[in-house]
Amino acid sequence: MKTDALIQAGLNLIGQALSIYDSDLKLAVCNARLAEMFDLPDRLTRPGATFEDTIRHLAERGEYGEIDDLDQFVRLRVEQARAFEPHYMERLRTNGQYISVEGAPLPQGGWVTVYTDITEVKSQEQLLRTRSELLSEEVLARSEELSRTNRKLAATVSALEEVQRELTEMEARTRLTTEMMPAHIAHVDSAGRYTFSNRKLSSVMPGRPQQIVGRHISEALGTDAYSRVLPHLQMALAGEQSTFEFTDTGSSRRIRAAFTPDESENGVYILSMDVTEETQARAALQQTRRREMAARLTSGLAHDFSNLLTIILGMQAKLARMELPAEADPLITATLQAARRGGDLLGRIADITAHRAWRPEPVDVAAFLTDLHTLAAPSLPSGITLQVDASIPAPILLDSGQLQDGLLNLILNARDACGESGHIRVEAREMRETWIDFIVEDTGPGFSTAARRHALDPFFTTKGDAGTGLGLSMVYDMAKLAGGQLSIDTPERGARVILRLPLRRAATPAPGGLVLLVDDSPDLRATIRDMLTSLGHSVIEAASVDEALALAQGLPEIAFILSDISLEGGRLGTDLVDALPGKPVYLTTSLPPSDPRHVAAASKTAVLPKPFSAAELAKFLGQKEPAA
Incomplete structure (x- = not known):
């Protein structure tokens, strides 16, 4: 209010009359000089007074001379005001006063008009005309025209300067927007x-x-x-x-x-x-859909084939108990082995078409590869050495179970390629802050051209009857499910298989931090709260996304958020990942891995399936299991 009073005081000091009307033809502001010049009553100088009432008042006072149809005159002036254009004019009032009228539109609508008393200027022009007999009529006319032109030019320059200012501000806003x-x-x-x-x-x-x-x-x-x-x-x-x-x-x-x-x-x-992350998530979703289609196509055949194998195994078992010629024993044994091999093959097909999902959790890659070495080394011949190498200090979000199965498969393939002697090397390294590569190299004979072309095809094998042809295809399927890829390279010696997965760093919460626990079940919150406090954390609780956001905004000391995906209020716990980009958010769920909500959550952060124990929660958070 103090600022408005200062502005009004400044306007009243101007020697010219001024009025500003908005786009609704209502008075926004005027100065005292306007009321004095046109002898306006107070009601027409207050904000909100209409342009139509002012024109009618002036017309009735004789400002515009004799008017035959007052209503028609007022209506015409209002219509002209609605289609307002920049203008400059000079006119003689009925009281003998000359005034100039200069109007300009405003960018936000409405217009400003300035009225200037030019009676003295006109008197000087008239005096000059009457006393300067030596000046020709043409020179006088041109002087007057030049004076009018100069005044119009000054008004135009003011309008152009205003337009230039608006354009400069618009360009600055546009550039700021593009930078954001x-x-x-x-x-x-x-x-x-x-x-x-x-x-x-x-x-x-x-x-x-x-x-x-x-x-x-x-x-x-x-x-x-x-x-x-x-x-x-x-x-x-x-x-x-x-x-x-x-x-x-x-x-x-x-x-x-x-x-x-x-x-x-x-x-x-x-x-x-x-769109790297979007592409990775899209690849994972596409692979999930392919798996679902494969499951629907093969489930019926696998069921019937399993029944047939069951019948064959049963009949062969009866034959084995009968007194048959000695030459029948090898045939029975071979039939039983073939049937069991068919059962193993069905199990491998079930692994491919099962509703599995990529379930990332914080993984210490160096420790993971050390455990992998311990697990794989006993299955290698004494002449084959296994080396693992990783220099990745921070935990990475990976599905340790599926990754371990995939790398074991690659190591066993490398073992078969090396024979009785050779060297296998498994290395993990980051690629440009976008991927993590797991590289398995061996000193075997390498891939032939045909093997390299068809290595990822299901049922393709170079091991004859000893292979199923499903090993590499399963690893490839796992890579695509995670949003990554599998590639095969042939160096100068041996073979190299690169398993490339999306790089998602896991923020490891420090013990003793404040945890925001979000779950819509009070009983379940109580259980998880006990688990978290046993890990050394303090806990605050919420039942919905909105409640959690309110707490997170008011408590900057929160170390991380542990939330269920399904919450009360309609919003999902996944929304917290986007709403709190500066805080680690971990999710839990009882949804099946094939559920779209589970898939979408796993593409954004680590997800812990329910039910889980305190030890499983500690492992999920990358902390030590609490002592018993």
Whole structure:
């Protein structure tokens, strides 16, 4: 209110009359000079007074001379005001006063009008006309016209300065918005040179420069990435919009780009985003759908085949108890072995088509590989050495069970390739803060061209009757389920299999921290609270996402959140991962692994299936099991 009073006092000091009307033709503000100039009553100088009432009052007072139809005159002036345009005019009032009227629209609607008493100026012009007989009529006319033109020019310059200010502010807001976007936004001209860019290219595609305006797109992206986007750039320059994805070789990130033609300048607008995590989650979901389809296709056949094997085994067992010629024993034994092998094969098929899900939990990779060495070494011949190597200090979110099965499978394949002597090496290493690679190398003969081409195909084997052809395909299936990939390389000697999985770092909570426990079951909260307190934590509780967010915002000392996925109130515990990016969020659930909510949660953070014990919770959190 004090500021408004100061502004009004300042306006009253202006020697010109001023009024501002809003887009509804209501008075927003005026100064005292306006009331004095037009002798307006108080009701027409208060904010909210209508333009129509003011015009009617002035017309009735004779401001505009004789008017035949007052209502028609007022209506016409109101219509002109609604279609307001910048103007400058001079007119003679009925009281003999000359005034200039200068109006300009406001960006937010409405207009401002300034009335200036120019009676003295007009008197001087008239005096000059009557006393300057030496000046021609044409010179006088041109002088007056020049004076009017100058006044109009001054009004136009003021309007242009206001427009320039608005454009400058708009450009600043636009640039700020582009800088806040988690994407690279740019424009290139027809020659492929950047004319605009925010500073996000290096965050979307690491290793690229930030300042790229003026550079050619090939120089900014590099040869490999430029070769991938060039066909789409040419399409956009030809007027065809293009949206595509590619893998940036330098950073191993998946990039989605949209090229939109700029027809006004024959250039291209570019929007590119890092969709690596989205692609990993999408691959995991696609693999889950493939597994479900395979399960539906094979379940009926597997059931019937199991029945047949059961019948065969039963009949062969009866034959074995009968008194038959000695030459029948090998046939019975071979039939039993074949039937049992068929049963083992069904079990392997069931593993592929079962409703398994990737269940990540914090894993100490170095300790994991040490345990893997302990588990795998006894199954290797004395002539084969096994070496494990990992220099990854922080815990990583991985499904230790599935990963262990997959690596054991690869080690046993390497053992079979080496024969009685050789060397197997298992290494774990990070790849550009995006992937973690588990590399299994051996000194065997390596993969042939045909074996390398078909190694991941189900039932393909180079071991003859001794192999099922399902080992590598199961590892491949596990990699795709996690959102990763499996690749085979043939170095100068031996073979190399690379299991690449998404890199998700696990924040290990320190003992004694404050834990926000979120679950809609009071009884279950009490049980889990006892587990957490036995691990040295303090606990506060919530039953819904909204309640948890309120507590988290008011208690910055919270170390981490442990929440169920299904909560009261309709919102899922998964929402806490996005709503609290600065806090570690761990989830628990009793949903089956195939449930979409479970799958979506596992793609964002670690999920602990219910029921679980205190020891399992401690392992899940990366802490030591409480003493008994």
